[in-house]
Amino acid sequence: MSISYDQDNIFAKILRGELPCDKVLETDHSLAFRDIAPLAPDHVLVIPKGAYICFEHFSKEASVEEMADFVHSVGEVVRLMGIDPGSGGGGYRLISNAGMDGGQEVPHFHVHVVGGRRLGPILAATNA
């Protein structure tokens, strides 16, 4: 059984212009905007404009052009945020949650770009 894309998810509504967002970057195939509940001083979400549920779905069905655009957009967001350690920034973390175990809240593929403070270990050590 495969799960179908929910056209009414929050990010689909943002892409259709039905909900506002604090836009950071827009390209032909991708959109980046600030997270509404930031977990760090810098917290931006990068999403493809296509209807993809999670990373695996995107990797299987997106065109090479969409994938290249998305990867470039994530890098461009890092540069715009000034957090690239190669350019003197403090560094950052990319996170993409998927499904129930991944704790995904919005079923439209997205990458969190998080930085602006020391982020600590990637996962809590409890309940391993």
Ligand code: AMP
């Ligand atoms: P995830 O758990 O990976 O699905 O994360 C979804 C993220 O979307 C959370 O960090 C939310 O704070 C964020 N979010 C939910 N609604 C909005 C919105 N309208 N604008 C910006 N970010 C949002």
